[in-house]
Amino acid sequence: MTEQISGFVPHDHHHCITSALDTAADQCRERGVQFTPVRKRVLEILLEAHTAMGAYDVLARLDAEGLGSKPPVAYRALSFLVEQGFAHRIEKLNAFVACSHPAATHSPAFMICRSCNTVAEADMPETFGAPAEQAGFTIEKTVIEAEGICQNCKDSE
Amino acid sequence: MTEQISGFVPHDHHHCITSALDTAADQCRERGVQFTPVRKRVLEILLEAHTAMGAYDVLARLDAEGLGSKPPVAYRALSFLVEQGFAHRIEKLNAFVACSHPAATHSPAFMICRSCNTVAEADMPETFGAPAEQAGFTIEKTVIEAEGICQNCKDSE
């Protein structure tokens, strides 16, 4: 199975959840940061959804489970996950999605299907190189998001 | 003067404002859409600022001039300008900026200086080609934004 670009293809979802959680736990141990119950559960929620979720959607789940009911609880956990690279923020959607390759640091690019709302993560090195150099601009973070329609949705039109 | 990437370089600003307004007026005539006073003034405000502005900042200006005081007035004008390609939305900043090359349709890329808040527009064709094709994804719009530090700010550190 090519895992270059997951998201639009079926896959063993139970496995991809537990494996991502394990990876996150490992990395937290290595980095000396805490993978607390709230943080873990939020990552798990994003992984289960397997698509981008708004902070308040995540919060609703937490609330239903008694893990927190106020916005800062969700926002803090999500910020942590984003900082650690376990999740990404999709600016275009004001939403968050679990990372598809949490092992390495990377600057991700996303393809967002406007029909089924699937968000697929691709790895896109070097995007900005030339114009940035030309302008003497030093890049620290990039946001790369494409909106369109995925193969599945195109086929079923 | 190289106009490849404006924004970080000094330029004749009065000229770039009037010329952008003229271009917009022409295009509206061609397309049969109305370049109303509010729409024109909002574009002018963005051009004068020459950086990204939040919708409520624009609205404050409109209000001071008696052109409208309620959010929808600003949002409608901004939406129009974005639709027509005279301005762009910067997702990362929840803000709007006048287009630097309003003549042709294009998919723009932005470099945002976190120090001086300058927003420079570059033209970036073909960014997403390969990974999108691989996934059978059809791109309709792209958001490409880089945050970092510009040459000027780097020099003065």
Place this chain on the structure above:
DNA sequence: AAGGCAGTGTTATAGTATAACAAGTGCGCA
């Protein structure tokens, strides 16, 4: 025990954006 630190709980508020409906304007046509 005392103090510091990280995380969580909570209140309150700030900032961003749109739905819905009313009212004005210009324009072609009966």
Place this chain on the structure above:
DNA sequence: TGCGCACTTGTTATACTATAACACTGCCTT
């Protein structure tokens, strides 16, 4: 002339997104 239509604007109300600030807890260190 006067009506209907398309478009824009004015306004109210509300929804959605996000953070500041402070109190409290548990834990580790001194």
